[in-house]
Amino acid sequence: MRFDRRQTLRLMAAGTLAAGLPRGASAQAEEFRVGALCPVTGAGATFGAGMQKTIIATAARINAAGGAAGRTFRVFADDDQTQPQAGVLAAKKLLEVNRVQAILGTWSSGVSLAVIPLTNEAGAILMNTSGAPALSVPPANAKHLSYRFQATNDRFGRAFAQIAAREGFKRPATMAFNNASGIGNTEGFAKAWKAQGGSLTKAVVYEPNQPSYRSELQSVLDTKPDVIVMGSYVADTAIILREWYQTGATTKFILPDWAVNASTIASLGEDVLSNCITVESVANEGSPAFADFDALYRKEMGAPGRGNNYAAMAYDMMVLLALAVEAAGPGADVAAINARIIPLSGPDGEVVSSFAQGRDALKAGRTINYDGASSVLDLDQYGDVTPDFGAYKFNGKSFERKYIVKI
Amino acid sequence: MEAYLLAIAIFVAIFTLLTLGLNLQYGLTGLTNFGLVGFFGIGAYASAILTTHGYPVVAGFAAGAALAVIAAWPIGLVALRLRDDYFAIATLGLSEVVRVAIISEKELTAGVQGIPGIPRLFAVLESRTWQPLLLLAVLVAANLGVVLVMRRIARSPFGRVIGAIRDNEEAVRALGKDPARFKTQVLMVGAGLSAVAGSFYAHYVGYVTPDQITPLVTFQIWMAMILGGTGRISGAVLGTLLLMLLIEGARFLPDLLPFVSSTAMAELRVFVVGLALVLFTVYRPQGLMGEVARR
Structure with a gap:
């Protein structure tokens, strides 16, 4: 079977018409419309599906509990493909066609930065899990409609600096994977460390996907640091730690928790890992x-939920948003709801840990502080979470939390 | 709804510029350029850097196009020696070089952090309807202009020579023409066009990162060209439209098929686009607009 040009064009035209038919987006007054824009495909696919399903299921649960301020939540799900351009189109569709009042769950910084002008323009709320510092400040967040549920890389860096000071290190060096997150960690550390009056022996940025990082590692070790602060990922971390062990150096390491997983622990063993502190x-x-x-x-x-911290953030997004809708009262507009978000996240008020509990406390006229699944939230004036960080050391089997630092 | 359709139309128009550039290079001349996105990236970054430093928009467009044309020139020299597959790999390499250079030149490009806050075109129009409409009108005009020029090129003596190069380079050489010179010129024109598309893209999305200039973009443009019909100028336009409709139309599937979860649907969408491409190559190998297989 072959189609000639006319037939093909006719088929295409029919298909286009069918796809373009308007379908019911009839708005109900008692409905709060939410877009779940997550990276279901692309680089964020490991987390995206879980985030999206969490948002949908959490909304369903809130609806089952009676909704917020007389409203139920309707979730429109879409995929940002972890690409800014796809994110822009998906956000336009959610905002214009589905008329959502909030978009939850953008993951990559690129997508969040591309979507935020659109949500600002539409006066909609954006809740993301991206690390880029630019998201907190104008022009991106000029309207204070955007909230970040992930600790910024900069905050991670500050936690690293506190831990390094507490452990008594004097001569730190840094090694960073060449991407926004890796460099964000080590530069955040460098800034905080220098503010404490310290200096670095060396700061190296390495290109990813190498079979060996020996030359980079050697150039760091030549400066005789007592600790190497890493902004790294699983694959490169395993290689660097192995090569470090082969050199026989006695340096210690401070790593973000996502750089070490179960297979790292299985393959490297105690001699290596007992020199590492992971921060989460x-x-x-x-x-x-x-x-x-x-x-x-x-x-x-x-x-298990602990495998997807971003889904925990997505859960908190939905609960906090629903509490804000409740607090703003029946018929409130998005601006009024938005004004409630930061106070509800704490740190002041009676601690609540679920939507139902929070709603009942709000109904009783009490001030509440929602402590979430991903962190205690406590959003600051920029809409960034201020989580606590844990320092973990190896106990022979796994990394065990030793103490908590607050930044 | 209108704003969403406008957004789709704007992306279609931007990518049509790229497809037209590729069509000139591959469809008309037979140059397997797998490095299209490199020139696109040069345009996007030139505009992003210059306009965020206060230079006028026109300067960004001009610098992007000029840089891309200059970057294409040595590739033209390479094309003297390499043909087909080897040339494809060399151009793919070039686009990766551009990406890595952007990542490494942190002073200029902010590296992996990307450049946010690129001004919109026609931002003086505050209206959310008129601003994109005007942009779309400009893009359509640009596309029309390019289509007209391409048609002129295809029918000119120059067009007959590049067509002959595509069909049989040895014969062209035997007739006393220098294929390398023509190929280089075609490459430079196509590169400039890709850079202009990149500038439009940067201004529209408002944010550029190295993640946006991966080979995936190149292959999407190839898909668009193949769907539309290689060598047909109208095919380049319709192919891009069809590809975007497939990708974007799939967004509405969850509304039509409520029994499939929307999360599964996102994964299904990639499959649908792939399937359409396979079906096209089986049942309509010459593409949407190709009437006869010419090769």
């Missing part, structure tokens, strides 16, 4: 909110 933004594990999230995540994804 403390997900509120052990909190009731985390238990709630974990149960929901297991049901949706069939996997």
Whole structure:
């Protein structure tokens, strides 16, 4: 079967018409419309599906509990493909066609930075998990409609500096994977460390995907640091640690937690790992909110919630948004709801850990502080979370939390 | 809805410029350029850097196009020696060189952080309807201009020579023409066009990072050209439109098929686009507009 040109064009025209038919986007007054714009495909695909399902399931749960201020939540899901351009189109579709009042779950900084002018223009709320510093400040966040549920790389760097000081290191060096996140970590560290009056022996940025990092490592070790602060990922970290061990040097390492996983622990062993301190933004594990999230995540994804911290953030986004809708009262517009978000995240007020609990407290006229599953939130004036960080050391089997630093 | 359709139309128009450039290079001349995105990136970054430093928009467009043309010139020299697959790999390499250079030149390009806050075109028009409409009108005019010029080129003596190069380079050489010179010229024109598309893209999206200039863009443009019909100028336009409709139309599938979860749908969409491409090559190998297979 072959089509000639006319037939093909006719088919295409029919298809286009069918695809373009308007379909019911009839707005109900008692509905708050939410876009779940997550990286379901592309580089963020590991996290995106879980984030999106979490948002949908959390909204369903809030609706089942009676909704907020008489409104139910309707979620429109879309995929940003981890690409700014696809994110722009998806956001336009959500804002214009589905008329969402908030977009939740953009993950990559590129997507968030491309989407934020659109949400600002439409007066919609944006909740993201991106690291780029530019997101907090004007022009991007000129209207204070954007919230970041992930600790910025800069804050990670500050936590590194506190831990390095507490451990008594004097001569740190840094090694960073050449991307925004890797460099953000080590530069954040350098800034904070220099503010404490310290100096670095060396700061190296390496290109990813190499079979060996020996020359970069050697150039750092030549300056005789007592600790190397890393902004790295799993694959490169494993190679660097192995090559470091082969040199016989006695340096220590401070690493972000995402640079070490179970296979790193299995392949490297105690001799190497006992020299490492990993740093993690403390997900509120052990909190009731985390238990709630974990149960929901297991049901949706069939996997434990601690494997996807971004889904925990997505959970908190939906709950905090619903609480803000409740606090703003029936019929409130987006601006009024937006004004409630930061105060509800804490740190002041009665601690609540679920939507139902928070709503009941709000109804009773109390001030609340929602402590989430991903962190205690406590959004600052820029809409960035201020989580606590944990320092973890190796106990022979796994990394164990030794102490918590506040920045 | 209108604003969303406008956004799609603007992306279609931007990518049509790229497809037209590729069509000139591959469809008309037979140059397998896998490095299209490199020139696109040069345009996008030239505009981003210059306009965020206070230079006028026109300067960004001009500098982008000029730089891309200059960058294409040595590739033209390489094209003297390499043909087909080897040339494809060399151009793919060039586009990666551009990307890595952008990542490394932190002073100028902010490296992996990217450049946010690129001013919109016609931002003086505050209206959310008129600003994109005017932009679209300008893009359509640009495309029309390019289409007209391409048609003139295709029918000119120059066009007959490059067509002959595509069909049989040895014969052209035997007739006393210098294929290398023509190929270099075609490459430079196509590169300039890609850079202009890049400038439009940067101004529209408002944010550039090295992540946006990956080979994936190149291959999407190739898909558009193949769908439309290689060597047909109208095919380049319709192919881009079709590709975008496939990609964007799939966004509405969850509304039509409520029994499939929207998360699964996102994954399905990639599959749908791939399937369409496969079906096209099976049932309509000459593309949407290609009437006869010419090769």
